[in-house]
Amino acid sequence: MGCFEEPTNVRGMNELITGLMPGILAHANRMLGSDDQAQDVVQESLLIAYSRLDQLREVDRFPAWLRAIVVSQCHRQLRVRGREISLDGLARFQPLAPKSFDPSLSYESKCFRSAASHAISQLSAPLRDVCQLYFESGYSVGEVADALSLKRGTVRKRLHSACPLLSNMLEKHVSEPAIKVGYLPISDHLLGMVAHRLGMGRNSRIHMKRFLSWTALANALRQGTINAAFIMAPLAMQLCNSGTPLKYIMDGHHDGSSLTTSVEKMQGKLVGVPGKYSTHRVLLGKLAQDQPGNWGNVSTADTNPSYVISSLKRQLIDAFFCAEPWSTKCVSEGGADVQIRSKEIAPGHICCVVAVREDFFNAYPELVSDYVRILYQARDKLHTDIDYCAATQAVYTGVSRDLAAKVLEEKIVTFDDLSPDRGRIHEFMQLAIASGVLSSSCDLDEFVCDEFC
Numbered sequence: 420m421g422c423f424e425e426p427t428n429v430r431g432m433n434e435l436i437t438g439l440m441p442g443i444l445a446h447a448n449r450m451l452g453s454d455d456q457a458q459d460v461v462q463e464s465l466l467i468a469y470s471r472l473d474q475l476r477e478v479d480r481f482p483a484w485l486r487a488i489v490v491s492q493c494h495r496q497l498r499v500r501g502r503e504i505s506l507d508g509l510a511r512f513q514p515l516a517p518k519s520f521d522p523s524l525s526y527e528s529k530c531f532r533s534a535a536s537h538a539i540s541q542l543s544a545p546l547r548d549v550c551q552l553y554f555e556s557g558y559s560v561g562e563v564a565d566a567l568s569l570k571r572g573t574v575r576k577r578l579h580s581a582c583p584l585l586s587n588m589l590e591k592h593v594s595e596p597a598i599k600v601g602y603l604p605i606s607d608h609l610l611g612m613v614a615h616r617l618g619m620g621r622n623s624r625i626h627m628k629r630f631l632s633w634t635a636l637a638n639a640l641r642q643g644t645i646n647a648a649f650i651m652a653p654l655a656m657q658l659c660n661s662g663t664p665l666k667y668i669m670d671g672h673h674d675g676s677s678l679t680t681s682v683e684k685m686q687g688k689l690v691g692v693p694g695k696y697s698t699h700r701v702l703l704g705k706l707a708q709d710q711p712g713n714w715g716n717v718s719t720a721d722t723n724p725s726y727v728i729s730s731l732k733r734q735l736i737d738a739f740f741c742a743e744p745w746s747t748k749c750v751s752e753g754g755a756d757v758q759i760r761s762k763e764i765a766p767g768h769i770c771c772v773v774a775v776r777e778d779f780f781n782a783y784p785e786l787v788s789d790y791v792r793i794l795y796q797a798r799d800k801l802h803t804d805i806d807y808c809a810a811t812q813a814v815y816t817g818v819s820r821d822l823a824a825k826v827l828e829e830k831i832v833t834f835d836d837l838s839p840d841r842g843r844i845h846e847f848m849q850l851a852i853a854s855g856v857l858s859s860s861c862d863l864d865e866f867v868c869d870e871f872c
Contacts, residue, residue, distance in 0.1 A: 436465065439482055443489050450493040450552070450566040460496055464488045490567070494551055538588040539581075546581040549574055575814055586626055596783055597624040598775075598790050601636045601648035604629060604816035605724055605742035606826045607675045607771045608649040610834060612815040613808050614790075614797035624786060625793070629815070632723045633694045640665075646779040647790075652844065653851045654696040655774045656861035664777035666868040667839055668791055671771035674762035675832030676702075677746035680738030681731065681755045685713055691722030691730055691739035696856055698770045699740040701847070702761055704854020731755060742770075743826045744818050751822070760831065767833075769847045780868070791871040794837075801827070801834045839869045 440461070447457035468485050539550045552558045552566055553574075560578075564571045586597075600615075602608040611627065618625045628645055630636040637654055639645045641663045649671045650658075659665050676699060682688060692699040706714040722730050727739035728749045738758070739745070749755045761768060773794065780787055801808050809824035816823075826832060841863060851857040 439485060443486060447489055447493055451496060456496060460492045461489060464492050534589055538585050542581055542584060546577050549577040550581050553578060579814055583628060596786060597626045598647055598786055599626045599628060599645045601628050601630055601639055601645040603724060606744050606832045607672050607742040609808060609812050610671055610794060610797050611649050612811050613800050614793045616811050617796055618793050625790060631725050643776060647775040649771050650774050651698045652769050652772050652847060653698060653701055653856050655772055656848060656857060657696045659861050659866055660859060665774040666777055666780045667772050667774050667866050668868050668871060669773050669794060669839055670769060670837040671773050673767050673833045675770055676740060676742050676761040677757045678738055678740040678759045679746040679749050679755050680758050682737050685717050687716050688737035690717055690719050691727050691736040692719045693724055693741050694721050700856050701851045701854045702764045705764055705850055743831050744822050747826055748822055769843055788871055798834050798837055839867050841867050
């Protein structure tokens, strides 16, 4: 029998695998915590790879393809190993088990773990991989990052994105009600982000939902898919006037917006604002009254905060007036300057308030009271720990930590004296009516709730 001559492409593949072997073995070992199991998983992965080579269309993708198979097999091994879901781990981000959950009830515990495992399996692959290691296998954020070759910040963001999805899927397993709070990715809503982060692990009853437009947030509040929101005061009052009763329980912040432009004079220019019922249209109306020579002929265009910079750069608008950190970000990128800040127009003005649907307020007064208490704890944190709060905004909004810190350090947005003030909201309402943003007064006796002060 003659000797078998190995085809050149197979020899090349073997050489490639030999070069990859140390790295994929180390990767599997980090995920499994066992050299023996890592060896088994890698060998199994190689068999799978060889059996499916006909499915690989681009040879250059083989290393990444093989690593993906190894990671998938490691996850399978971890599931077979049967490590329990860490309920404490779940609580650090968005607790899914109710406070009344009793681990001693093994059947209930088993049902919840099974439901949570099924929910995690329904996530997209990037979220699923992170959640399986963090929640099911009990890995720390750092260990997950090492196992999947990701940055720690990426792991945290994926966990943050996954938690609301898991919460919705597991809602029927949670016996206590939760308050669902809407917010936008702006510095004005940092109070809510910090409160949510502080409440993790201690209060499973705060769920946050991020919106990219005020219209979507207002519709969700109107329809009851969220129970509360950080919302611009004129928009909240308009919702009340149009048949959605709300309770204004505290100010979300004061000041906090900037008008940024690439032109010198504003007369006759087009300014992007967050919407028809925005604080910014109220303040532009005040400017037109106080300084008609420069602001009397300014027109506005509704522009979502997330798109103001690109709209300015594309010259769709001449300026934008919205919440930070978008002005600070735009100026740092060059080509624009802040012309005026909102606190120069009306120092300490109301902008966003925390409003709760009246039906939810009446049904769960203790839950609302608990939420207010945590909001005040968040206010104290904003006064004492800028680094913590800037890092929180980075996770919840995706803006850089340095950018968030700069807005706080320069006190462009402030978080002092947040208790509802009937005189202050009445004065602002009159400005909104004078500027044409509101067509009629809001019933402040029904709207203002100062019982938590």
